[in-house]
Amino acid sequence: MLRIKPFAALRPADTPSGTAEAVASVPYDVVNTQEARALAEGNPSSFLHVVRPDIDLPDDTDPYAPEVYRTAADAMQRLRSEGVLIQDAEPALYLYRQQAVINGQSLSQTGVVACCHVDDYLNDRIRKHEKTRQAKEDDRTRHVLTLNANTGPVFLLHEDRPAIAALTKSSEETEALYDFTAVDGVRHTVWRIDDPAPFVEAFGQLDVAYVADGHHRSASAARAGAERRAGNPGHNGDEEYNWFLTVLFPASALTVLPYNRIVRDLNGLAASDFLSRISEVCEVVPDAPAEPDAPGRCAMHIEGRWYGLTFPPPTDPANPVATLDYERLYQHILAPILGIGDIRSDERIDFVGGIRGTAELEKHVAEGSAAVAFSMHPTTIEQLMAVSDAGLIMPPKSTWFEPKLRSGLLVHLLD
Secondary structure: OOOEEOEOOEEEOOEOOEOHHHHOEOOOOOOOHHHHHHHHOOOOOOOHHHHOHHHHOOOOOOOOOHHHHHHHHHHHHHHHHOOOEEEOOOOEEEEEEEEEEEOOEEEEEEEEEEEEEHHHHHOOOEEOOOOOOHHHHHHHHHHHHHHOEEOOOEEEEEOOOHHHHHHHHHHHOOOOOEEEEOOOOOEEEEEEEOOOHHHHHHHOOOOOEEEEEOHHHHHHHHHHHHHHHHOOOOOOOOOHHHEEEEEEEEHHHOOEEOEEEEEOOOOOOOHHHHHHHHHOOOEEEEOOOOOOOOOOEEEEEEOOEEEEEEOOOOOOOOOOOOOOHHHHHHHHHHOOOOOOOOOOOOOOEEEEEHHHHHHHHHHHHHHOOOOEEEEEOOOOHHHHHHHHHOOOOOOOOOOEEOOOOOEOOOEEEOO
16 A cells, blocks of 8 residues: 655744745746746745755856755755754654646645655556656756755645545644745645644555656655665665655646647648648637637647647547547647657757646747647546556656645655
């Protein structure tokens, strides 16, 4: 069964020198160096100094140079020595709620912050749906080992269970540890759970959990644990490095946004010829809404106009990957008509998170950075779970979860 464990969190001290709001940062991988530097400007307490240490180094620094990781470790040590970060004396679990209005929709999601076992990840009790990139995985592994910490949580989802829901509701009625609204309008509330046993038992009734976001963080945590095991002759399995930081959310609480596509050129085709080719494989409706209203459809923007596309039926309905709109777009349009190869590496295609809305797609086409844009219907939680259960891999950039989990609120130390 699924294992979770309380931990003695390293967390912000709610003092004038280091409030949770000042410390908490966006994840390392949703901003570039310039954006991260701007967010941390004038705020030495920002956890971006830990997860994006490049902001404190010259622009021409090799992102994988040893000094990058030393700078991150120095930043975390500074925050601890200054009393900005403190460590709880006793292990605990925590609740983490996020509330936001995104694209006009009010969202609220509450998850349990706990450590999961690296063996559950390696043995597929924590299931995945994405491939990881070697360079990024190497980077995060080195970051974990140098800092001796999981600095950012892995976003997991699980099947809804009444027992977990009841425990969560009860804990939300206690006094919060932190409660603040970040500059992006997302409200973050954290509670400490001093009696973790009922939660550990309730989660132990689950067979599996699923990585929603954080495949590189989970893979690097497992690698870091393996390295620590190999270097410890007295390893007995109880060490803290066998566990990694997660937030576990019930599936019903989550919202998946689309991950839209833009392509830089039409593969040598005139727009009229391109539309003609598409009409041979899809039902095409001009002047359609910019957002598709159902699975099996997408919206396409070209030359200032939106078209609705309906894909033909999946080639293999029993294969959960074949039913994904992202795969159908690739099989019917991106590969055969636009000549896109491996979309992980083909520089002619790029991706725009649904949080930016369809106006961002129109902007790319209008400014000429893209010849065509595709507005996608979001992947469902059920599809994600079906792909993971089958041991298959989704096309890259098939899910966009919001709100993003903040880093620095709760850190797991490996010893």
